[in-house]
Amino acid sequence: MRKLLRSFGYAFEGICQGISTQRNMKIHVAVALLVIVLGAIVSLSWLEWTIIIIVICSVISLELLNTAIEAAIDLHGSEWHPLAKLAKDTAAGAVLVMSIGAAIIGLIIFWPKLF
Numbered sequence: 001m002r003k004l005l006r007s008f009g010y011a012f013e014g015i016c017q018g019i020s021t022q023r024n025m026k027i028h029v030a031v032a033l034l035v036i037v038l039g040a041i042v043s044l045s046w047l048e049w050t051i052i053i054i055v056i057c058s059v060i061s062l063e064l065l066n067t068a069i070e071a072a073i074d075l076h077g078s079e080w081h082p083l084a085k086l087a088k089d090t091a092a093g094a095v096l097v098m099s100i101g102a103a104i105i106g107l108i109i110f111w112p113k114l115f
């Protein structure tokens, strides 16, 4: 049980480090908080909240994975390598794809309630 709690502690530490060190992560968290406040104001349905929570968690999880990949590559050294570029750029691409999807889903849910 203590080991399990310690693992949760490390994971929580990872989330905090991601937020404190990554500018993009700060932006994702700020947008997520804004969406949550807006969702409360326009009274989203349970289904809409479920979709919003899945989308927010997906974007933040991908950004954390992107940070992990960047850190693992930088740990290996600063020497230029095409595989390092591929890994970093595809990981960043994954975040971008999910962020665009999140923006579209946000528009689909919020547009009719706001305009």
Ligand SMILES: Nc1ncnc2c1ncn2[C@@H]1O[C@H](COP(=O)(O)OP(=O)(O)OP(=O)(O)O)[C@@H](O)[C@H]1O
Pocket (backbone or CB within 6 Å): 022, 024, 070, 077, 078, 079, 080, 081, 082, 084, 085, 086, 088, 089, 092
């Ligand atoms: N070791 C490397 N070998 C080849 N290309 C690299 C290497 N390190 C970074 N790059 C490339 O240089 C560019 C900038 O990389 P960098 O690590 O600064 O990421 P970034 O996109 O600025 O991310 P962040 O600001 O989140 O750290 C990216 O296209 C990346 O793929």
